[in-house]
Amino acid sequence: MGYDYLSPEHMKTNERITIVGAGLVGCLLACYLGKRGYKVTVYEKRADRRKASSGAGRSINLACSDRGWQALDHVGLGDAVRKEAIAMRGRMLHSKQSELSFQPYGIGDEAIYSVSRGGLNSTLMEHAEKDFGVEFVFDMKCMDVDLENAKANFKHYGSKEIITVESDVILATDGAFSRVRGIMQHLNHFDYSQDYIDSDYKELNIPAAADGSHVLDKEALHIWPRGRYMMIALPNPDGSFTCTLFMPYEGEDSFEQLNSTEEVHRFFKEVFPDAYPLMPTLEEDWNANPQASLVIIRCHPWHYKGKVCLLGDASHAIVPFYGQGMNSGFEDVYVLDGMIDAYNGDWSKILPAFAKQRKPDADAIADLALYNYRVMADSVNDPGFLLRKKLEHRIMELYPEKYKSLYSMVTFSHIRYSEAQRRGHAQDQRFKAIIKEHDIEGHFADGTIDDFIHKNLNTLITT
Amino acid sequence: MGYDYLSPEHMKTNERITIVGAGLVGCLLACYLGKRGYKVTVYEKRADRRKASSGAGRSINLACSDRGWQALDHVGLGDAVRKEAIAMRGRMLHSKQSELSFQPYGIGDEAIYSVSRGGLNSTLMEHAEKDFGVEFVFDMKCMDVDLENAKANFKHYGSKEIITVESDVILATDGAFSRVRGIMQHLNHFDYSQDYIDSDYKELNIPAAADGSHVLDKEALHIWPRGRYMMIALPNPDGSFTCTLFMPYEGEDSFEQLNSTEEVHRFFKEVFPDAYPLMPTLEEDWNANPQASLVIIRCHPWHYKGKVCLLGDASHAIVPFYGQGMNSGFEDVYVLDGMIDAYNGDWSKILPAFAKQRKPDADAIADLALYNYRVMADSVNDPGFLLRKKLEHRIMELYPEKYKSLYSMVTFSHIRYSEAQRRGHAQDQRFKAIIKEHDIEGHFADGTIDDFIHKNLNTLITT
Numbered sequence: 001m002g003y004d005y006l007s008p009e010h011m012k013t014n015e016r017i018t019i020v021g022a023g024l025v026g027c028l029l030a031c032y033l034g035k036r037g038y039k040v041t042v043y044e045k046r047a048d049r050r051k052a053s054s055g056a057g058r059s060i061n062l063a064c065s066d067r068g069w070q071a072l073d074h075v076g077l078g079d080a081v082r083k084e085a086i087a088m089r090g091r092m093l094h095s096k097q098s099e100l101s102f103q104p105y106g107i108g109d110e111a112i113y114s115v116s117r118g119g120l121n122s123t124l125m126e127h128a129e130k131d132f133g134v135e136f137v138f139d140m141k142c143m144d145v146d147l148e149n150a151k152a153n154f155k156h157y158g159s160k161e162i163i164t165v166e167s168d169v170i171l172a173t174d175g176a177f178s179r180v181r182g183i184m185q186h187l188n189h190f191d192y193s194q195d196y197i198d199s200d201y202k203e204l205n206i207p208a209a210a211d212g213s214h215v216l217d218k219e220a221l222h223i224w225p226r227g228r229y230m231m232i233a234l235p236n237p238d239g240s241f242t243c244t245l246f247m248p249y250e251g252e253d254s255f256e257q258l259n260s261t262e263e264v265h266r267f268f269k270e271v272f273p274d275a276y277p278l279m280p281t282l283e284e285d286w287n288a289n290p291q292a293s294l295v296i297i298r299c300h301p302w303h304y305k306g307k308v309c310l311l312g313d314a315s316h317a318i319v320p321f322y323g324q325g326m327n328s329g330f331e332d333v334y335v336l337d338g339m340i341d342a343y344n345g346d347w348s349k350i351l352p353a354f355a356k357q358r359k360p361d362a363d364a365i366a367d368l369a370l371y372n373y374r375v376m377a378d379s380v381n382d383p384g385f386l387l388r389k390k391l392e393h394r395i396m397e398l399y400p401e402k403y404k405s406l407y408s409m410v411t412f413s414h415i416r417y418s419e420a421q422r423r424g425h426a427q428d429q430r431f432k433a434i435i436k437e438h439d440i441e442g443h444f445a446d447g448t449i450d451d452f453i454h455k456n457l458n459t460l461i462t463t
Numbered sequence: 464m465g466y467d468y469l470s471p472e473h474m475k476t477n478e479r480i481t482i483v484g485a486g487l488v489g490c491l492l493a494c495y496l497g498k499r500g501y502k503v504t505v506y507e508k509r510a511d512r513r514k515a516s517s518g519a520g521r522s523i524n525l526a527c528s529d530r531g532w533q534a535l536d537h538v539g540l541g542d543a544v545r546k547e548a549i550a551m552r553g554r555m556l557h558s559k560q561s562e563l564s565f566q567p568y569g570i571g572d573e574a575i576y577s578v579s580r581g582g583l584n585s586t587l588m589e590h591a592e593k594d595f596g597v598e599f600v601f602d603m604k605c606m607d608v609d610l611e612n613a614k615a616n617f618k619h620y621g622s623k624e625i626i627t628v629e630s631d632v633i634l635a636t637d638g639a640f641s642r643v644r645g646i647m648q649h650l651n652h653f654d655y656s657q658d659y660i661d662s663d664y665k666e667l668n669i670p671a672a673a674d675g676s677h678v679l680d681k682e683a684l685h686i687w688p689r690g691r692y693m694m695i696a697l698p699n700p701d702g703s704f705t706c707t708l709f710m711p712y713e714g715e716d717s718f719e720q721l722n723s724t725e726e727v728h729r730f731f732k733e734v735f736p737d738a739y740p741l742m743p744t745l746e747e748d749w750n751a752n753p754q755a756s757l758v759i760i761r762c763h764p765w766h767y768k769g770k771v772c773l774l775g776d777a778s779h780a781i782v783p784f785y786g787q788g789m790n791s792g793f794e795d796v797y798v799l800d801g802m803i804d805a806y807n808g809d810w811s812k813i814l815p816a817f818a819k820q821r822k823p824d825a826d827a828i829a830d831l832a833l834y835n836y837r838v839m840a841d842s843v844n845d846p847g848f849l850l851r852k853k854l855e856h857r858i859m860e861l862y863p864e865k866y867k868s869l870y871s872m873v874t875f876s877h878i879r880y881s882e883a884q885r886r887g888h889a890q891d892q893r894f895k896a897i898i899k900e901h902d903i904e905g906h907f908a909d910g911t912i913d914d915f916i917h918k919n920l921n922t923l924i925t926t
Contacts, residue, residue: 185657188659188756189659189712189756190657190659191656191657191658191659192655192656192657193654193655193656193657193658194648194653194654194655194656195654195656196651196652196653196654249652293651293652
């Protein structure tokens with residue numbers, strides 16, 4: 001690795017960049033900018049995660065898909081991450097009667113990959129520091145930012161000392177509750193919204209078998225869809241699965257009602273009958289892990305006069321139901337990097353151009369992710385939805401160059417999210433019309449699906 | 464006045480209420496609560512307005528309509544305010560060719576009333592202090608609030624001393640940029656949005672004639688509608704008019720383009736040819752008065768555990784185009800007062816019930832006010848819109864008990880905003896259908912309008 005990827009024409013060793021927040025997006029961004037020769041310092045409010053225990057309450061594994069891989073590969077880190085990733089080739093649905101059904105995500109080798117958040121974060125940090133000359137300063141909480149002059153104050157948790165950092169550009173990757181955005185919120189004409197969805201989540205665990213093997217199919221993302229709530233499970237390399245229960249925080253079928261360990265046991269036994277016996281630490285996990293909330297953040301504009309810019313969750317936190325939170329943040333970094341070339345290192349042009357291009361895509365994936373909660377929790381049980389999935393899957397097998405479902409565009413392509421949303425909407429209209437016109441009753445007799453596709457090909461694949 | 468309106472059963476002299484912000488809504492709220500016998504203290508960050516000059520940049524006069532009057536009358540203050548109010552019976556439209564046309568707002572005596580913001584604020588403050596035993600503390604900036612315990616810290620502007628105020632309930636009427644809401648924004652599950660509209664505004668002036676009379680019809684709200692921008696003027700008792708120019712802050716026809724005094728003169732002369740000669744202080748006003756922005760604030764929930772609640776702009780700042788900003792804030796106070804009776808002084812029930820009832824109404828008037836910008840700036844010139852207005856006005860004259868236009872429901876009734884919005888939407892559908900069906904071309908021949916109404920009465924007045 002090392003500096004062999006440097007483009008000397010972009011070497012600006014005199015430019016100092018401050019990154020606020022050493023999460024996934026901040027660390028990847030640090031790699032990109034360090035590689036270009038900028039003098040990059042990352043300030044992180046937590047302790048060095050490589051020395052401390054991993055942060056509780058954050059999702060422990062994540063699904064990395066094509067946008068994430070593209071961004072990692074572009075800076076030469078894809079292979080390092082792939083070593084620890086587990087391919088998930090489709091959804092494995094678990095019914096209340098413990099029946100299993102498998103829906104492939106894509107065609108051929110297409111898969112999404114379960115990666116450990118903590119492991120990935122440490123890997124990125126390590127490479128940023130060792131390969132790309134990035135400096136990390138931990139235990140530093142951002143207190144205030146002088147947006148006009150790209151000066152930031154940080155307070156050290158231990159000494160309580162406040163330092164002022166001057167730089168040419170501040171890039172804020174400090175997450176959904178971004179302090180930098182909190183300061184920008186007071187700017188005139190700054191639009192901002194935070195919307196909590198009705199559901200919270202809690203992480204639980206399915207341990208490995210005694211021999212270290214996975215007790216459920218490890219090549220799938222497991223879903224127990226139950227309408228108003230659902231549980232999912234992603235495989236870990238150590239043979240365990242990390243489960244996440246998503247459910248309303250109040251009202252019918254809610255966390256509020258699961259207010260005793262007896263209730264929790266009764267509930268899991270009843271609604272997740274095949275998972276319950278696999279969760280020996282349910283009670284401990286339930287009590288130890290926080291009930292966390294899910295917020296959608298939108299704001300505009302993301303940048304301030306070529307001096308400060310928000311990226312990742314800081315500018316567009318989304319719900320996790322499309323598996324695109326990290327992927328969209330990584331794609332931000334990839335897009336920003338393209339803008340550095342396009343505008344020859346002139347931040348006064350790079351930041352507005354980046355924000356302008358990326359904002360509609362962030363809005364689109366925010367909407368799609370929210371919509372996918374209903375798909376995952378509910379529609380995956382719907383015969384009409386399953387028919388559509390089956391039809392789309394077969395079209396993609398037959399004509400991989402001519403058709404991509406919305407899911408595939410989001411997950412297995414680099415088509416802009418806003419464009420994927422637009423095409424997906426048009427596909428919806430066409431499929432609805434054709435299914436209605438042909439009065440298809442929920443399934444195809446053997447062999448008839450290909451005939452149907454061939455007959456209606458032009459209508460089905462128009463983009 | 465004095466204490467003769469007190470309901471002794473609600474005398475809770477042991478309960479202390481802190482009101483944050485001595486604006487219009489805070490002062491009216493103080494009157495209501497003082498009258499009930501609560502020990503009310505209002506903390507205001509500005510100096511005592513009765514001793515200082517009035518705040519620059521805030522709208523200098525406002526339109527008070529039925530909801531405002533109801534809230535003022537209920538606490539016995541309506542007549543004191545009416546003395547200084549000027550009735551505006553309709554819109555006077557000024558075309559680019561200096562043609563005038565008048566659209567009555569309502570029927571019979573119905574009017575909205577131009578009142579001075581500063582004068583009204585001082586009147587309410589005076590009555591709160593003298594008649595209702597309210598204490599005011601000025602120059603006190605709210606720094607922090609302990610929501611759990613209804614404790615607030617205030618910092619005195621002069622001495623910099625910070626005091627902690629303990630009370631039973633904190634009611635925050637600290638406006639669109641509410642500090643109390645800023646603290647609540649960090650609560651889990653607190654939804655919040657701030658949306659700036661594309662237009663800013665600037666206040667200007669049309670002075671009185673030499674003999675002190677008004678140089679335009681004083682019984683009207685004057686509008687110079689120009690599509691993307693507009694100017695309005697409201698009469699003052701001293702013979703002057705306060706004008707407000709609303710226009711985009713950037714792009715075509717924007718403040719950005721009016722970047723020299725020459726440009727300003729050229730622009731006003733061209734687009735407001737009848738107003739320009741009446742504005743001798745245009746240049747001074749332009750340079751002296753700030754270009755202010757317009758923000759829509761939404762949040763949820765408005766209250767915290769029976770201890771803290773937001774009212775007025777702090778919970779639902781809206782754009783001024785329906786003249787309902789103050790009126791909706793005053794109605795908040797009226798509705799809250801009703802809840803105090805309904806829940807017998809139990810704040811743990813009053814605040815949630817108030818917020819639950821009032822939130823949909825606040826959302827409705829926020830939407831309606833935004834929609835009315837287009838109506839005022841644009842539709843008032845549209846023949847279809849004018850036909851509809853004419854038809855509605857005549858229906859209301861003929862059947863005042865059976866029909867109220869959306870404007871009349873909002874302005875001249877106490878029908879809940881959310882209900883007015885619902886009915887208005889249904890009316891729209893019916894009018895569109897009937898106008899299309901009868902292929903009406905933009906006007907009625909003399910005498911035919913009553914015939915038309917009689918023939919279509921049942922369709923037109925269904926609610």
